[in-house]
Amino acid sequence: MTEETFEIVLTVNGVHRAARAPARRLLSDLLRHDLGLTGTHVGCEHGVCGCCTVLLDGEPVRSCLMFAVTASGRAVTTVEGLAGPDGRMSPVQQAFQDCHGLQCGFCTPGFLCTITAFLRDTPRPTDEEILEAVSGNLCRCTGYQNILRSVRRASDLMEES
Amino acid sequence: MKPPPFAYTAPRTVDAALEALAEPGAKVLAGGQSLIPLLNMRLAAPARLVDINGVAGLGALEATAAGVRAGALVRHAAAGRSEGAARVQPLLRRAVRHVAHPAVRNRGTVVGSLAHADPAAELPAVLAVLGGAVEAASVRGRRTIPAGAFFAGPLEPALAPDELAVSAFFPAAPPRSGSAFAETSRRHGDYALAGVAVTVALGADGTVRSARAGYLGVGATPLVLDLTSVAAEGACAAAFARENVDPDGDVHASADYRRHLAGVLTDRALREATAEALAEARLDGPGARDGDGGGGGAA
Ligand SMILES: Cc1cc2nc3c(=O)[nH]c(=O)nc-3n(C[C@H](O)[C@H](O)[C@H](O)COP(=O)(O)OP(=O)(O)OC[C@H]3O[C@@H](n4cnc5c(N)ncnc54)[C@H](O)[C@@H]3O)c2cc1C
Ligand code: FES
């Protein structure tokens, strides 16, 4: 039996992309396997770890809990799309480097996408708001303290610029 | 793991969705935040998914004097953000804050959470304590299912396989009333071990006219207890709750611990809701309610 496939069109990091895939293709797998954007990581595939978080029309979502076909016609931002056009790191990326906010880096793409959207909506967050914002992302290496520091640093960097 | 194959349709209108659901083996896909994990783990294998995300007219969130009506595509995040909804029925925002994490709330829907009928979910307990209702439609017609009849069992809503839940209705908070939501979970954003939504309404003379508690995590379906006499007589709400819940134990918590939590959380939420009702009664006027509601949502 050959499975029915669907034409899926997305704007990924500002670029028009198209692919054909069965309805059961997860957005995370479409990004990684069909479009070759392996920056989006996949940890648990049931919504718990947050590694696969991307921005859908600017809002953080789990790409492992969405079918690519449902996302068709919409804009997706992945970790590959966070840096400036000249390749300069975004304030959030810069802050993670400055504050040692990553070790193995597996969780980092999900944190970067989540925090990018969070600081856009909440430029000067309280510590409590920061905790709530990153509570849906797991990190097995850092112990989180440097990630929280990175969020505060990113907020400062954004205010300076 | 990856989802098993299924046939897929993405209707644009409610009528087309109902036609598609009339096919045998069809299942609704809303936010996917409960269904897709089940598919990824191969715990579900529906023959056909009817993706309602593109259906027109299901995204409305209406707040009127009577209450809040959420269409099937209202996401948790939108329900939590709405100032209008928070003014009319503050309990909704207080409970939604405890549903999962922000990224899950951006996709998961209020109605989907009711239709999923997880015994540990927040919103079924809220619908139950408020005496709300779900509006269901199929090619056979429309009907309103009151909360008391909607939760038939764990993960078992009173919806026929061909029915679409088109909206849910949460009645407004009456004048001189307060509410509170309290739960305990192992980690922030996890499903709760136990939780409770409490509403308190005072009479014109300031005495307790009605007090109700809706529980999650202590039974197969949301449990509603009438706390009116307990609250009116100043009796021990924690003891009353412990005596009247009958939780199961599992790998997350023993039955005894859940019973203990039900007591502690009932006491806390009843005190908060009563304090708010008293403050409302002092202000004594409709529209005096502040959108953020102050003290809600402990732990
Ligand atoms: C990591 C994680 C943590 C979570 N934590 C919590 C939590 O703490 N508390 C909580 O309450 N929830 C939690 N959830 C679940 C979340 O709230 C879901 O959004 C919700 O349970 C289901 O809504 P949905 O729109 O995603 O439905 P879907 O996943 O699309 O559907 C769920 C079920 O409901 C049916 N259904 C959905 N909509 C309709 C409709 N309109 N008519 C008929 N049937 C319908 C589907 O067929 C399916 O059987 C969590 C999810 C994740 C991934
Ligand atoms: S891979 Fe999506 S949340 Fe873990």
Ligand code: FES
């Ligand atoms: S840096 Fe290794 S999991 Fe977070």
